[in-house]
Amino acid sequence: MLEVRNLRKEYGGLTAVQGISFNLHPGDIFGFIGSNGAGKTTTIRMLATLLEPTAGTAVLNDSDIRIDPMGVRRMIGYMPDFFGLYDDVKVWEYLDFFAAIYRVPNRQRADVIDSVLELTNLTLKKDAFVQSLSRGMQQRLCLARCLVHDPALLLLDEPASGLDPRARAELKELIAELGRMGKIVIVSSHILPELADFCNTVGIIERGELLAFGPVSKIVGEMQPHRVLAIQVLRDVEAVVRQVANMPHVISAAAVSEGDVRVEFSGDIEAQVEFLAALVAKGATVATFREDSADLEDVFLKLTTGALN
Amino acid sequence: MGAAFANWLADNRDVYIGNATAVRDFRIQLRGNRSVLLFGIYLFVLIGVAVVIYSASTGMVGGTIVDAQAHLKSFYQVTMGLLGLTVCVVAPGLTATTIVMERQRQSIDLVFSAPVTPKYYLVGKMISSFRYTWMLLVLALPVTAASVVLGGASWSDVLVSYILLSLQGLMLTSFALLMSTVSPKPVGAIIWSYTGAILYNGAAFAGAQAALGILRFGHGAGSEAPFFVVLSPWTVSEAARTYTVIGGHHVANWLIMFVVSLLIAKICLLGAGSILSPSGGKEVVGLRLHGLLYTLVISGLVGWALGPGVLHVGTTRFASIDLSSSGLYGILASWLSAPLFTFLPFIACYGFDRELRYRPNGTCKPLKVLDGTPGGGLPFLLAIMGCLYGGYVFGGWNAVGNVPGYQFWEFAFYTTSFWVMFWSMGRALSAFCSGLKTVRTLLLSAFIFIVVLPFPFIVAVAGVESETSQFNLWDLYVISPLIGHRSDSGVRTMTLGFLMLGLSLLMVGIGDAKTKQKLSGVRNYDEQPYQAA
Numbered sequence: 001m002l003e004v005r006n007l008r009k010e011y012g013g014l015t016a017v018q019g020i021s022f023n024l025h026p027g028d029i030f031g032f033i034g035s036n037g038a039g040k041t042t043t044i045r046m047l048a049t050l051l052e053p054t055a056g057t058a059v060l061n062d063s064d065i066r067i068d069p070m071g072v073r074r075m076i077g078y079m080p081d082f083f084g085l086y087d088d089v090k091v092w093e094y095l096d097f098f099a100a101i102y103r104v105p106n107r108q109r110a111d112v113i114d115s116v117l118e119l120t121n122l123t124l125k126k127d128a129f130v131q132s133l134s135r136g137m138q139q140r141l142c143l144a145r146c147l148v149h150d151p152a153l154l155l156l157d158e159p160a161s162g163l164d165p166r167a168r169a170e171l172k173e174l175i176a177e178l179g180r181m182g183k184i185v186i187v188s189s190h191i192l193p194e195l196a197d198f199c200n201t202v203g204i205i206e207r208g209e210l211l212a213f214g215p216v217s218k219i220v221g222e223m224q225p226h227r228v229l230a231i232q233v234l235r236d237v238e239a240v241v242r243q244v245a246n247m248p249h250v251i252s253a254a255a256v257s258e259g260d261v262r263v264e265f266s267g268d269i270e271a272q273v274e275f276l277a278a279l280v281a282k283g284a285t286v287a288t289f290r291e292d293s294a295d296l297e298d299v300f301l302k303l304t305t306g307a308l309n
Numbered sequence: 310m311g312a313a314f315a316n317w318l319a320d321n322r323d324v325y326i327g328n329a330t331a332v333r334d335f336r337i338q339l340r341g342n343r344s345v346l347l348f349g350i351y352l353f354v355l356i357g358v359a360v361v362i363y364s365a366s367t368g369m370v371g372g373t374i375v376d377a378q379a380h381l382k383s384f385y386q387v388t389m390g391l392l393g394l395t396v397c398v399v400a401p402g403l404t405a406t407t408i409v410m411e412r413q414r415q416s417i418d419l420v421f422s423a424p425v426t427p428k429y430y431l432v433g434k435m436i437s438s439f440r441y442t443w444m445l446l447v448l449a450l451p452v453t454a455a456s457v458v459l460g461g462a463s464w465s466d467v468l469v470s471y472i473l474l475s476l477q478g479l480m481l482t483s484f485a486l487l488m489s490t491v492s493p494k495p496v497g498a499i500i501w502s503y504t505g506a507i508l509y510n511g512a513a514f515a516g517a518q519a520a521l522g523i524l525r526f527g528h529g530a531g532s533e534a535p536f537f538v539v540l541s542p543w544t545v546s547e548a549a550r551t552y553t554v555i556g557g558h559h560v561a562n563w564l565i566m567f568v569v570s571l572l573i574a575k576i577c578l579l580g581a582g583s584i585l586s587p588s589g590g591k592e593v594v595g596l597r598l599h600g601l602l603y604t605l606v607i608s609g610l611v612g613w614a615l616g617p618g619v620l621h622v623g624t625t626r627f628a629s630i631d632l633s634s635s636g637l638y639g640i641l642a643s644w645l646s647a648p649l650f651t652f653l654p655f656i657a658c659y660g661f662d663r664e665l666r667y668r669p670n671g672t673c674k675p676l677k678v679l680d681g682t683p684g685g686g687l688p689f690l691l692a693i694m695g696c697l698y699g700g701y702v703f704g705g706w707n708a709v710g711n712v713p714g715y716q717f718w719e720f721a722f723y724t725t726s727f728w729v730m731f732w733s734m735g736r737a738l739s740a741f742c743s744g745l746k747t748v749r750t751l752l753l754s755a756f757i758f759i760v761v762l763p764f765p766f767i768v769a770v771a772g773v774e775s776e777t778s779q780f781n782l783w784d785l786y787v788i789s790p791l792i793g794h795r796s797d798s799g800v801r802t803m804t805l806g807f808l809m810l811g812l813s814l815l816m817v818g819i820g821d822a823k824t825k826q827k828l829s830g831v832r833n834y835d836e837q838p839y840q841a842a
Contacts, residue, residue, distance in 0.1 A: 011662050048422045052588055052664045069587065073424040084416035088337045100329030101423045145419070 001025055002047075002153055002184050006056035009042050009208075016042045018208040019056055024186070024201065026152070029179040031199035031216075032188040033300055039208040040188040041081065044155045047186070048078040060153055074102070077146025081158035083138050085130045091117070091141060092126045095148055102149035116144040120174065136167030143174065154178060154185045160194060172198055196296040206304045216296060223299045226251060227272065228292040229263040234285035237261065243282055247275060259287070323429065330420075330433025331440070334407075338441055352448055355391065359452050362387045363459075381461035386546045388453055389470050393542030395445055396478045397506055404438040404485035405502035406495045408581070413495065427582035427592055435486055435578065442478045446471060462546070469549040469563050476563075476570035477542045481506050483577035490581035513540035521547055533559075539566045576603065583681065588666040593681035597689060600652075604693055605700040608645055612704025615641065636798060638713055639720030640791050642701045646694065646724055650760075653728065654752045656690055657735025659683035660745025661827065667745055669824050672736070672817060683739075690732050694725045719799050723790055723806040726813070731756060733813035737820035740827065760788055 002024040009017040017039040024030050034040045045051040047058055049069040057064055063071035086094065095113045104112055117123045120140040125133060133141060139159060146154055156175070160168045168191075176198045179185055189195050195202060196216050203213040212219050233240050237255045244253040249267030256262045265272065276289055338344060363384050408431075411417040420430060453470075456462045462470075485502035492498035516537045521544060534551035538544065539562040552559045576599050582592030615638065659669045670677070670684040677685030678692060698721045706712055735752045742748045763786055771782040783789045787809075790802040 045418075048418075049587075050418055050422055054665065070424045070426075073422060076422065078419070078422035080415065080418060082415050084414060084419045086333070086337070086414075086416060088340050089333065093333065093336055097329050097333045098419075098423065100327075100332070101420065101425050101429075103323075103424065 002058065002060050004043075004047070004056075004058045007043065007046055007053050007058055008055040009039075009046060009051060010054040016208050017046070017053075020203075020205070020208075020210040021056075022203060022210065022213050024184045026182045026184055027179055028201050029175060029185045029187065029199045031195035031202040032186055032205065033190075033192060033195065033202055033296070034188070034205035035190075035304065038205045038304075040205055041157055042208075043205070044078075044157050044186065044188060047153075048076060048155050049073055050078075074149065075152045076155060077149070077151035077153070078155045079142050079146050079157065079159055081161060083142055085138060085141070087129075087131050089130055090126075091122060091128055091130055091133070094130050094141065095145060098145045099148040104149055112148055116147045119147065119177075120144040121170070134167075136163050136170070139163060139167065139171065140174070143171075147178075152183060154183055156185065156187045158188055158190070160189060160191060168194065192296045192300055202296065204300055204303050211303045212299070220294050220296065220299055223302055224294040227265040227267070228294075229265050229272070229275075230288075230290050230292040231261040231263060231279075231284075231286060232259050232288040233261065234259065234287055236285075240279075240284045243284065244279065247278060249275065262292075324432050325436075328429065328433035328436055330430055331436040334434070334437030335440065338437065348444075348448060351395075351445060355449055355452055358391060359384075359388055359455070363455075381456065381459050383461075384459075385453070385456035385461035385466075388449075388456060389474075389546040390543055392446060392449055392453070392470075392474055393477070393545060395449075396442060396474050396542055397481065397510055399445060400438070400442045400478045400481040401485040401502035401506045402499070403441055404434075404482045405489050405498040407434045407438060408486065408489040409492050409495050409498045412493075421585070427585040427590070428578070430585070431486060431490075431578050431581050435482055435574075438486070439479055439482045442482065443475060446474055446478070466546065466549050469561075470545045472563055473539055473545040473549060473566060474542060476566050477540075477545075480570045480573050480577075481509070483574035484509075487577040487581045490584050509540075510542065513537070514543050517541035517544045517548060534562065536562050536565045536569075539563055572603070575599065588664055588682075589680060593666075594679045597679045597681065601692055601696050605696040607700070608642070608697045609700035609704035611645060612642070612701035612706075613708045615705065615708070636716045636720075638705070639717040642698060642717070643720050643724040643791050645701070646697055646728065649690075649693065649728055650731075650753070650756050653690075653731055653756075654735060654749035656686045657683075657732040657739075658745060658748040658752060659736070659739045660748060661743050663745050669739070669828070672821055683736075686736075687729070687732060690728055691725070694721075694728065716799060719802045719806075720790070723802045723809075726806040726809040727787070730809040730813045730816075733816040733820070737816040737823075740820035740823035763787075 004020060004022050006019040006021050007017055008015070008019040020039075020043065022030075032040050032043070042051060046053050047060075047065065049065050049072055053066065057066050059065075060072050060075055063075065065072050089097075092113055095116065096109055099109045099112055113126075114123070117126055120143055122137060122140055122144060125137060125141075130138065130141060143156075143159070146156075159175070160171055163171060172194060175185055175187060179198070179200075187195065187199065200215060201213070202216055202219060204211045204219075212222075231240070231244075237259055241253050241255050241261055244250055244261065244263055249265055249271050251264040251266055253261060253263045265275065267275065272291070276286070279289075280286055408417070411420070450471075453462075453467050457464055457467060481502075484505050485498075488501040488505065489498045492501060516535075517540060520535050520538045532550045532552060533554060534548065536553050538548040538551050541548070548562065551562045553562055553565060554560075576596070579592055579596040579599055583590065583596045586592040660667050661669075666680070666682050668683070670682050672684070673687045674682075674684035675688045678688040679685065702712055702717075731752065734755055735748065738751050738755075739745075739748045742751065767782045767786055784801065786792075787805070790798055790805060
């Protein structure tokens with residue numbers, strides 16, 4: 001389990017991270033969302049023990065990042081937003097080096113390297129030089145490096161940046177698989193729809209402050225307490241708006257453009273079915289009817305201002 | 310106890326044998342045809358030069374056997390000189406970019422997010438760089454062996470010379486590693502590493518030549534020579550057989566060199582490790598403890614060497630310092646503290662833009678003397694001065710059996726005040742600037758402006774100081790007590806000491822007030838509730 005307690009980082013007069021707190025459990029895939037300079041990388045680097053917190057701490061399976069950084073390092077895999085690859089090194093040598101510094105016993109190293117290469121689908125590239133790999137493969141190699149010591153926590157800083165759609169989809173599937181393996185995965189990204197797909201928890205950070213934290217559905221639900229229905233009618237929009245406004249569970253109704261009506265609706269899904277039936281029964285020429293649900297991007301844009309530290 | 314020892318043994322085995330950093334670098338160094346080609350060219354050049362020198366040395370016809378032996382000896386000396394040159398060029402060049410390039414590539418973050426200690430990483434880097442230099446030395450063995458076969462040197466000469474060259478390579482490698490850790494850019498690391506190597510070579514060569522000159526001109530006894538003759542890579546062939554008499558025993562100078570080079574390598578690695586380690590890292594404590602210990606030992610040795618009849622080459626004993634006129638003795642002790650100017654910016658300055666250990670944590674906290682935080686700066690500076698003068702007096706007392714008089718203590722007071730003044734200047738600058746790097750540069754610049762630059766100016770305007778001059782520009786020069794000795798030196802020294810102490814108090818007061826104001830500003834900024842969207 002990872003407990004982040006009031007983690008804070010200051011640089012001179014600038015507070016990069018303003019005392020953030022959250023808890024994650026094994027199997028959690030946490031999407032860390034924020035603009036550039038919001039404090040995501042600083043937080044991840046503090047969790048990776050590469051930066052010393054000014055205040056607060058984080059505890060991973062009873063090891064405190066301030067008191068026992070070496071203990072924490074044994075349990076984390078850190079993948080930064082750059083490759084940090086060495087030239088003139090083969091794929092297996094690169095992994096062998098990291099397996100050695102993570103104190104993976106010599107006897108087990110070959111097996112460990114084979115298994116992480118298989119997991120990241122790089123077995124065929126075992127003897128290739130790292131600089132000869134494509135960007136997607138290098139990214140997967142970096143992920144393989146993070147896995148050689150079977151960490152409990154994976155810190156992935158912008159893992160999908162610069163990848164083509166196929167490589168991105170593969171990486172997404174890989175991260176989801178790691179979550180299923182019981183690892184805690186923290187992923188920072190700008191690409192919000194992608195995070196919503198495989199993260200079960202998200203956190204939105206701006207100017208070093210954690211503005212929202214929790215399951216995607218909960219955060220979206222909190223931001224949009226009522227259903228929003230988008231109705232397209234063929235004729236008499238104004239008349240339809242007047243009719244709808246007087247119907248049960250309707251909070252507000254407005255014509256948003258030629259033929260489009262936006263309805264704020266407080267009823268549940270059953271009430272929504274009855275509402276549509278009643279509307280058609282009243283003679284409204286309904287062409288399309290759909291629930292306009294908010295997504296992570298809407299929540300992000302609503303919560304944040306784009307202000308930088 | 311047993312378990313702790315076993316752990317220590319296992320840790321050291323991991324660090325020194327099969328170090329992953331060294332293994333990886335070794336694979337890269339020896340990959341493909343490049344290394345074979347480089348070694349081939351190196352051997353080709355070395356053999357070519359050796360053949361040319363050998364032909365030039367032995368080309369004359371009709372010489373005596375004595376002449377032939379002399380020529381063969383000079384051939385051996387030139388060959389070893391070439392190897393010395395190789396070590397001086399290759400060791401810093403190979404090492405200078407190792408850490409700084411990793412930092413630029415950011416791969417150092419990947420390494421330090423793993424359970425890797427600075428010691429493990431630095432030793433691995435040092436092994437990989439030093440091993441390459443050593444391979445070049447070993448490759449040249451057939452060329453030097455020719456000297457043995459032809460009669461220019463014995464195997465023991467060659468072996469000891471190789472040991473000396475290896476140890477010099479070790480020192481240059483460790484220094485370059487330190488520069489590579491300190492420097493933010495590869496070019497800076499290379500320049501500083503070679504600058505260090507050139508300064509070291511210049512000083513070591515001058516010292517070795519002076520001592521060997523006495524031996525050559527027949528003033529020495531056999532091959533007894535001061536230890537420093539083995540420090541120069543250019544004179545290893547001549548210095549290989551020298552020894553120093555310690556307590557009536559002949560101790561080979563290469564053995565002393567072995568200890569000294571390991572100590573130098575260790576303090577360089579500790580310096581690099583303290584930069585890479587997090588707050589409270591044991592490398593910082595180790596560096597400070599070693600700094601104090603080395604100061605104590607070096608000043609003790611110098612104090613002892615200045616005693617009557619101690620300093621000699623062979624049977625020639627040099628004039629010693631008479632402790633009853635302690636002014637000069639005090640001046641020499643004060644000059645020993647000169648290297649502090651390079652370290653003071655790291656001891657005195659703090660910054661608001663760095664990790665916790667660089668942030669202000671009080672003016673003077675004796676308990677923080679070893680942890681590298683700004684609060685422990687003054688206690689550490691005073692401890693260094695204590696070790697310097699304590700060691701010096703102890704060494705002198707061992708040589709002559711008495712302690713120096715009051716004039717010596719006047720210089721001790723003056724010099725301590727001098728460094729305290731620069732320490733307080735560092736704190737005042739730290740309070741008004743935010744960047745630690747800027748503050749350190751400013752303090753170093755201030756030192757140069759106040760201490761170094763006025764000297765040529767005053768010499769040009771006021772001429773050389775004399776006993777008769779009542780008051781002149783020299784009286785305004787902050788280190789004037791250390792460069793001239795007049796009958797009123799005591800008054801001048803003490804006056805300057807008190808003035809500097811007063812100025813220190815003023816600067817510390819201003820600096821601390823500003824720091825408090827800055828810190829409260831930071832707190833106020835943080836306490837403002839952040840308005841989310």
